[in-house]
Amino acid sequence: MSKSITRISHNAPVLEDNDPQEDLVTLNIGPTHPATHGVFQNVVQIDGERIVSGVSTIGYIHRAFEKIAEHRPFYQITPLTDRLNYCSSPINNMGWHMTVEKLLDIEIPKRVQYMRVIVMELARIADHIICNGILGVDTGAFSGFLYVMQEREFIYEIYEEICGARLTTNIGRIGGFERDFNDVAFAKIREFLVRFPPVLKEFQELFDRNRIFIERTSNVAAVTPEEALDYSWSGPILRATGIDYDVRAHSPYCSYEEFDFEVPVGTNGDVYDRFMVRNEEMWQSMRIIEQALDKIDKEPKGIFHADVPDFYLPPKEQVYTSMEALIYHFKIVMGEWDAPKNEVYHAVEGANGELGFYLISDGGRTPYRLHFRRPSFINYQMFAPMSSGMLISDAIINMSSLNVIAGELDA
Amino acid sequence: MDKLTNETVIEKLKSQFGDGITHISEPKGLLTVETHKDHIIEVLRSIKEDDSMQFIYLTDITAVHHPEREKPYAVVYHVHSLVHNVRIRIKVFLEKENPTIASATVLWNGANWMERETYDFFGIIFEGHPDLRRILNMDELGVFPMRKEYPLEDPNRVDKKDFYFGR
Numbered sequence A: 001m002s003k004s005i006t007r008i009s010h011n012a013p014v015l016e017d018n019d020p021q022e023d024l025v026t027l028n029i030g031p032t033h034p035a036t037h038g039v040f041q042n043v044v045q046i047d048g049e050r051i052v053s054g055v056s057t058i059g060y061i062h063r064a065f066e067k068i069a070e071h072r073p074f075y076q077i078t079p080l081t082d083r084l085n086y087c088s089s090p091i092n093n094m095g096w097h098m099t100v101e102k103l104l105d106i107e108i109p110k111r112v113q114y115m116r117v118i119v120m121e122l123a124r125i126a127d128h129i130i131c132n133g134i135l136g137v138d139t140g141a142f143s144g145f146l147y148v149m150q151e152r153e154f155i156y157e158i159y160e161e162i163c164g165a166r167l168t169t170n171i172g173r174i175g176g177f178e179r180d181f182n183d184v185a186f187a188k189i190r191e192f193l194v195r196f197p198p199v200l201k202e203f204q205e206l207f208d209r210n211r212i213f214i215e216r217t218s219n220v221a222a223v224t225p226e227e228a229l230d231y232s233w234s235g236p237i238l239r240a241t242g243i244d245y246d247v248r249a250h251s252p253y254c255s256y257e258e259f260d261f262e263v264p265v266g267t268n269g270d271v272y273d274r275f276m277v278r279n280e281e282m283w284q285s286m287r288i289i290e291q292a293l294d295k296i297d298k299e300p301k302g303i304f305h306a307d308v309p310d311f312y313l314p315p316k317e318q319v320y321t322s323m324e325a326l327i328y329h330f331k332i333v334m335g336e337w338d339a340p341k342n343e344v345y346h347a348v349e350g351a352n353g354e355l356g357f358y359l360i361s362d363g364g365r366t367p368y369r370l371h372f373r374r375p376s377f378i379n380y381q382m383f384a385p386m387s388s389g390m391l392i393s394d395a396i397i398n399m400s401s402l403n404v405i406a407g408e409l410d411a
Numbered sequence B: 001m002d003k004l005t006n007e008t009v010i011e012k013l014k015s016q017f018g019d020g021i022t023h024i025s026e027p028k029g030l031l032t033v034e035t036h037k038d039h040i041i042e043v044l045r046s047i048k049e050d051d052s053m054q055f056i057y058l059t060d061i062t063a064v065h066h067p068e069r070e071k072p073y074a075v076v077y078h079v080h081s082l083v084h085n086v087r088i089r090i091k092v093f094l095e096k097e098n099p100t101i102a103s104a105t106v107l108w109n110g111a112n113w114m115e116r117e118t119y120d121f122f123g124i125i126f127e128g129h130p131d132l133r134r135i136l137n138m139d140e141l142g143v144f145p146m147r148k149e150y151p152l153e154d155p156n157r158v159d160k161k162d163f164y165f166g167r
Helices: A065-069 A074-082 A089-104 A110-138 A143-163 A183-207 A211-217 A225-230 A271-298 A316-321 A323-333 A375-380 A383-387 A392-402 A406-410 B006-020 B040-049 B111-122
Strands: A025-029 A041-047 A050-057 A342-349 A354-361 A369-373 B021-025 B031-035 B057-065 B073-081 B086-094 B100-102 B125-127
Touching: A041 A383, A041 A392, A050 A383, A050 A392, A065 A074, A065 A369, A074 A089, A089 A110, A089 A342, A089 A354, A110 A143, A110 A183, A110 A271, A110 A392, A143 A183, A183 A271, A211 A271, A211 A392, A271 A392, A316 A323, A354 B057, A354 B073, A369 B057, A375 A392, A375 A406, A375 B111, A383 A392, B006 B021, B006 B031, B006 B040, B006 B086, B040 B073, B040 B086, B040 B100, B057 B111, B086 B100, B111 B125
Parallel strands: B031 B086, B100 B125
Antiparallel strands: A025 A041, A041 A050, A342 A354, A354 A369, B021 B031, B057 B073, B073 B086
């Protein structure tokens, strides 16, 4: 990274005058700029349209989730995880539930695991739809985005059917789900499996072999596997460089080892490869959902949570009528149960990469320390160094292919 | 290639660093060791570059504050051997006054922001870091907010005290 920009203050973008001849122009992109898809700033020095050097400033929507989490009982932390990567909240929710279940040694029934897999893969599709659709918009192709956006809306309808919420879903509870998927939900998931493939196919036909798109994205921001590992990249952008690291395959959670799916990899690590990897991942997610539906059919009906009354809220009608349920309800809501002392690291494959939860419990009702390993945060740090020498327009599509989500970036 | 297990990692680390590696445990199967801040870069380098281990992927760097300890700050490294699919957690405890530790940016560029975040929230100084500034908080904050002594909200507020809830 070029050292020519030295910022005097972190949150005041004043630059030292290192260019007395004024050959270069200093440009603020952001904090709010349509090209950045979120609240973050890049101050770049440009020579014509070419970026000479740049500095990223992040933290505009930092909400201190790690600090808040130290003061909340475990079940109240789920809504915080919603707001990390808000394009695929269910993955964050499930990751958090699984972390706590690992701490508490709760065994989850198979049917619930498959239900979770369905929700997580739907979320992955919704996230990739956004990323690839927006990449199309940034390269000047608006219609593809609108085609797939309708399907994302349909995924949100499925969320609504499952949990009542759309964006910040708060799906599930520690120990399972708050309620079973109803018949409409299952019907909608099946309908999605039928209606999405033609749309995705159409979307891909618009882009995959489109000469304008290829020339716009191919060999733009190409990253070697060594660089990607050096910067701790994970997720689709790492796989686009050719490294087949996928948490679902490497350290399977939630019974992913039972599913038959492929981990697509790219060769160049450029924007085009990232686009292709994400598209292929959507196809693989569809395969996984299909298998999960079949597996659910073979499991006994009506199971939607583990039998752990100490940690899982009893049904409301029992709370109003039975003493025992009332006691459990009270104990759980007031956080009157002690978690075991231990430390846990649990990672799930988020839509952007390895989403890790590092949880230390000292036995209280709240975590002693909770750290989120946020893929966007770690992936994004290479953006400024890799932008030097790039055209502004290339840097912008590079950013959209990194799929940086401000909520996850800033926690 | 032989499969790498936690035992072989311990063995190799022990043979190389002897008493430099302490407090070996495996909470939930994840090998956790402690080392001294003088050794941390050597330890990280040896597990990264040893052909039989290849912990080439730096998953995460963060810190934990244990105010009751003599050395209250723990810097925690999660490193992953993608080749053998084994993870290791390395902890280094730092003293209360002026907690400093060598920067891992000499081994991984990706350590840059992780260390900046750790500095921002815990005030751990990473020596040799190319650009150790705050990253998520504003410069004028003046405190390191994830340390336990800084309250989440106004400490004078009484309506949320635990004793109202029988605790």
